[in-house]
Amino acid sequence: MAHDLLGTASRRVHRAGLGPWLALPAVVLLAVFVYRPLFRGVELSLYGSDLIGNPSRFVGFDNYIDFFSNGDFQRTLWVSLLIAVLAMVISVAVALAGALLLRRWIPGRGLFQIVLSLPFAYSAAAASAVFFGLFAPSIGAINLLLARMGVDGPAWLQEPGWAVFSIAISTAWYETGFAFLVLLAATRAIPEDVLEAAELDGAHGFRMAASMLIPLMRPSIFFLIVTQTIGGLQTFTQVYVLTRGGPGTSTTTLVYELYQLAFGNGTPDFGRASVIGTFLVLLVAGVTALQFILNRRKEF
Amino acid sequence: MTNTSTGMRRQLGGKWRTLRPGDALRLAAILALVLIMGFPVFMTFATGFFPNGELVRSGLTPSLDRLTLDNFAEALRSIPLVQQLGVSVVVVVVQSLAQLLTSALAAYALVFPSWRGRGIAFAVIVATMAVPGESLVIPNYELVSSLGLRDTVLGIVVPFLAIGYPIFLLRQAFRSVDRELWEAARLDGCGDLRSLFLVILPTCRNEVTTAALWSALAAWNGFFWPLLITDSPQNRTLQVGLSQLVSGESTSPSVIFAGTALVLIPTVVLVMVSQRLIISGMARGVLK
Secondary structure (H helix, E strand, O other): OOHHHHHHHHHHHHOOOOOOHHHHHHHHHHHHHHHHHHHHHHHHOEEEOOOOOEEEEEEHHHHHHHHHHHOOOHHHHHHHHHHHHHHHHHHHHHHHHHHHHHHOOOOOOOHHHHHHHHHHHHOOHOOOOOOOOHHOOOOOOHHHHHOOOOOOOOOOOOOOHHHHHHHHHHHHHHHHHHHHHHHHHHHOOOOHHHHHHHHHHHOOOOHHHHHHHHHHHHHHHHHHHHHHHHHHHHHHHHHHHOOOOOOOOOOOHHHHHHHHHHHHOOOOOHHHHHHHHHHHHHHHHHHHHHHHHHHHHHHO | OOOOOHHHHEEEEEEEEEEEEHHHHHHHHHHHHHHHHHHHHHHHHHHHHHHHHHHOOOOOOHHHHHHHHHHHHHHHHHOOOOHHHHHHHHHHHHHHHHHHHHHHHHHHHHHHOOHHHHHHHHHHHHHHHHHHHHHHHHHHHHHHOOEEEEOOOHHHHHOOOOHHHHHHHHHHHHHHHOOEEEEEEEOOOOOOHHHHHHHHHHOOOHHHHEEEEEEHHHHHOHHHHHHHOOOHHHHHHHHHHHHHHHHHOOOOOOHHHEEEEEEEEHHHHHHHHHHHHHHHHHHHHHHO
């Protein structure tokens, strides 16, 4: 009898009813605002603009041939990669140093933690606005401090080589906030007894970091490397605020080029801009797939 | 020479804290790091209080009788910051509440009831996390414009009412809920919605807070889409307004710093006050 009771009860519980339909709002919204534009973007990339900027001329793969052969592709991809990798390396290295140095108690630890996590409070726009002021050639704080040390600072945002570097530096600075919080959380998650055992074996300082801590924090470090590289490949805000892609085209990233083609001052060219959008989807999908493959290999 | 007896000990908050000889070096290293990383923060909040160039020219030791609020007044005159704050607040509230609602409903459907197609639905949702948002702006711009929502607050939020990451986050949280708890709720006569809102969500309030915080920050910091879909200064978010302040030909650096400081107050307070919560959220969200 108890059996019967349970049987009815679990049948009642498992009758699906309304349940599955609750996923509908999310699925419909994602279909309309992610999947539809994904396919519409590919379609648009096959069209050229008429005189007033409507994508009405079917041109086949002309936009792709144009983009990949006229040098825009190599140039914008190179700038995006440079900014992504440089910013990622700097921010992960600085955040890792901060998290490791603050793992054990030290006078002022609470304050230091807050200072190192504060860049997390900055949006890309706010961080860029601040660095716009700091990089200013005549009254910028960076060059005036350099001058006091007898160094003649460059025109950070006005010289092509330095401009890419300056964007990477400002990106690295605000990304360090997030990276630091992630790695700080990772150091907290390491079981204390594991470390005590290592300390009894005489592991301290750099040896402790290299042989115990960093290997144990590897999942978090890997996560940061992947997400920050992907984020960096989509750099737009910093370029928009700091340099508008210049001087010349020295800081024009993939997304900034997309923006200029579709929404810049010239006749809108949704077709050519959509080539970049489509390429970006494939690029990020590639990095994501690579991450899964590397992750799996490590586990088994 | 790392034996604790050679170190200095003191008791703080009931817990032994130990210093070792090598810690002087550690302190020096962390101080250097904190000074470099903290410098832009210091400049953000200090520069605006002095006439243009004063703080830097005085070698960061300006005389306090030069203190002024003129730069803040000028920033408020240059862009409609107060109206833009209103837009940003509406965007944050609407967008994160909508995301929380659609995420909670979807995560519930993906975890508790068993149905055909559940795995596919999950794959379809999770796959959107790998799509870069920048590649979607042109088709979404066409759609939102054709709906007559260009240059409106609704146009800013409408593509982001549901998003993959918080769904994923809540699904992971719901999966760790004891299934018997849900079955008990159903046996007590709770429908799906009541089980979700009265039993499941309260059980997972830490993860719900993490998801809400993530959604709110993403909404507050959004830039590319709000820039494209709005034109009028009074319909733009604070972040976009700030970028227009920077690009203003006549804006002096001190005014830019003052405006940035105003825009940053909410998130800086958030990071300082809820640091512990954010770190535990990071541990959950990132390390699973």
